[in-house]
Amino acid sequence: MSERKLFAHELEARLDELLLLSLRQRSAAEPAALLEALPRQLQERVLHWAGVAAQTSDDLGWLIASRAAEQAASLGAQLDDWARAGLDAYDRSGLAATRRALNDYAAAHRAGAFESQEGVAFGAIEGRLSRFLHALEGRPLKLAGGPRAWTDSETLWLPERLDAAPDAAGNRRLYKAIAALLWAQTRFGTFNVDPEPELAQWPAPEAALRWFALFEAMRLEACLARELPGLAADIAGLRGPWPAQLASSAAALAQAAASAADSLACLAELRRVGAGDPPNFPHVGALDPLAARRVRAVRIARDTATLRQALNLLRAVDPSAGGEDHPDYPPLAAEGQTQQLDPQAEFLALPPPARAAARSLQQDLGEIPPEVLQAAGPGAWQPVDGIDSAAAPGVTTQPDAFYDEWDYRRAAWRHGWCHLYEMRAPVGDHAWVDEVRTRHAHLIRSIRRRFEALRGEDKPQRRQFDGEEIDLDAQVEARADRKSGGEPSPRLFIHRRRVERSLSVMFMVDMSGSTKGWVNDAERESLVLLCEAIEALGDSYAIYGFSGWTRTHCDIYPVKRFSDRYDAATRSRIAGIEARDYTRMGVAVRHLCGLLARQNTRHKLLVTLSDGRPDDYGDEYRGRYGIEDTRRALLEAREKGIRSYCVTIDRHGADYLPQLYGPAHYAVIDDAQKLPQKIAEIYRKLTG
């Protein structure tokens, strides 16, 4: 994003487009005029929230846009919280409430009400909580801040700030309790029942939903008590005793056999006896079963497809095709056995992504449905022989190189399969790099210091002809030699010499379309920091981007060749790295390792920066094929004496990375924004 402020007419046009104002005969001229004075970043935040709000309702979009225009200047960085508060109010009680909430927030902001010492901000606890959740069992969850606490079974949202407890420690515990119970919803089957039929029978379904959330919290706390008793005790202490009239429900739901259906039964019972609003417990997050079940249904379909496809492959492929050189894959089942496969043994034979899908299905459904395990009928997997006919558009010149690709189904190479083009790396905004260097000046300075220490690590060289210190061992030996009539060695000194690192590093940067936005920004920022750091170290390094569109159009973008210096031109090419097409990884690894192998340093290292697994247009490269080919390419690299290390911005990455890179050679970063902070440390560990 450039720093240039948008002019009023530009703002007006964008608001128009977002809110479809011209159709509704409203004019954005007034808000646009107000927004013109703001810095670009704030302008973009306002446009962002107007767009988000407009997806819910046009009126809401207009309300947010027009109010934001008036208040953005004074809200500053609090604009996001302000907008979230407004959207939250809309979800709960409609447009009028939104207006009130926005005004209240702005008033409170002016009164400086957000300075309280006791409250805890989500940002302050996010790192700790996300690690905590990561360690817990089950499918990984993404953590994000939002207007309220809830989960759709893949992302877990927590409020931007908690103030309910009297002190900061209490608020931190509250965050943990809320997060743990939401995690438990996904782990212990809250979304395995459909509450809609029951909710529909209530006069106030919204209250019913909150009752349901409360009953589930009772049940889930007991589930936690069985696996993580300390955590459950913490939660119990936080909430105090349940109200007397709910004690019997709490006891019933604490039974080991209780399921979400029992919580629904409690709800139905409550409807019969009649109930008002549920008591408010700050540790109980909200439930949105509709949204969560939608996400769950998509996931089940995806996992089923993954698992089916893997099982079909397992049953169809020749047994000799897997085996020996795939240590991660136990031998595949022989043909003819397909009828009576022991499901347990069969799972172990699955590639890791399919095993992850199986575990995920088990978590969602309690078991893997038998029909998934049945031999596939029509619609079964069939070998796809590439997409030859679909020659990629825009290819006019001859490729720079052809590469073989590994087809694991055939256990054979496809010769000259990939067409590689070395493209000219696009040039970006040089000012962006300057901005990054200024913004991270402090970090850069500290990284440089640490790296210089690494470089300057003097290793004593013993037994030298001369040096700064006497080598006592050598002296003693010389003396012993003289005594025993031998000729003493004249090498009697210790010399401190800088150790030659002799290392070349290739950075291979994912420029696929999925990196658009934060990930791309993070990649570029990280590269700037890396360059600054490595310059201090003196290692030789290169940076290449890769992307592409089918096997006939694999593109490589030289951002910095080994021979290039880290100068203004290189910096603008870093700024110019952009999200493009797909991720056919194997061919890029082969090409770049070819370049790396030509460096005559003792150690060679390939570092990939990407946001996920290999993938390309058309189904062929997606899934196991791409993983196997990439893995093969990395094995070849290893044979050439090149070590590889993968930095992945993807929480789900851990599923397949061990298989690609071997158990030790990767790091997963769950949040793109953390990449720049982490990358230098990773590099230091990797080469220290």
Place this chain on the structure above:
Amino acid sequence: MNPARNPAPRALATPLVHLDSEPYYHATGDELAVFAAAAQSRLPVMLKGPTGCGKTRFVEHMAWRLKRPLVTVACHDDLTTADLVGRYLIVGDETVWMDGPLTAAVRAGAICYLDEIVEARKDTTVVIHPLTDSRRALPVEKRGEYIEAPPDFMLVISYNPGYQSVLKEMKPSTRQRFVALDFDYPEAATEARIVAHEGGVDDETARRLVKLGGLTRKLKGAGLDEGAGTRLLVHAAQLIANGMNPAIACTAAIARPLADETDTRDALDDLIRAVF
């Protein structure tokens, strides 16, 4: 065999450990059989695996089984060839030769265990090469001596593949001289039995410690370089057995040794509180 009139100072001599009672070791695969067969065939053995998963204990156990003395060397980056092979010392006005641990082990027909071999300097690892092939011999250049290893001598090295530094990889030319055994954290029930036995805690405490260990291992690559090994769990158990509050014991014995970074430390504390 005595190289000089004066004996070398006692305190500096390599200790040959003779194990008289059985070191407790819970086998997790066929490692006992493989190791015994390698010993029989006079092949060197490499133990691969994360730290604290029982490699050292296993070697001690095997030394006891095979009734051979054991010499253990913890390798570090300043370990020189002389540290392994031996050097001249001055005693009074005399020079005295002093066998290093490797030489001592070769002479005694012991098992020599080089722990964390990648930590040693590159030029140091070269001296073991002649011991690892059909020569089975140790040239002691300074003394012009060439010691042929007796049949009972056995070389064992350990190696943690979790090291992430490219500069610390073991070269294939070294690796391929060894029979390799993979070590990993034992599965939960087994590990709980080990922790209960070694730490002297009840089964329930051991089970929770193992649960905690499992949770920390999920943080590998996401805040931790490596999760808690069995050793850390045993340490925590020992503190608990001595009457310390379990949460405090786990913080001191598990969380603090694992992590410095604040978020990760806090998350580990949270996990400890969750389990206990």
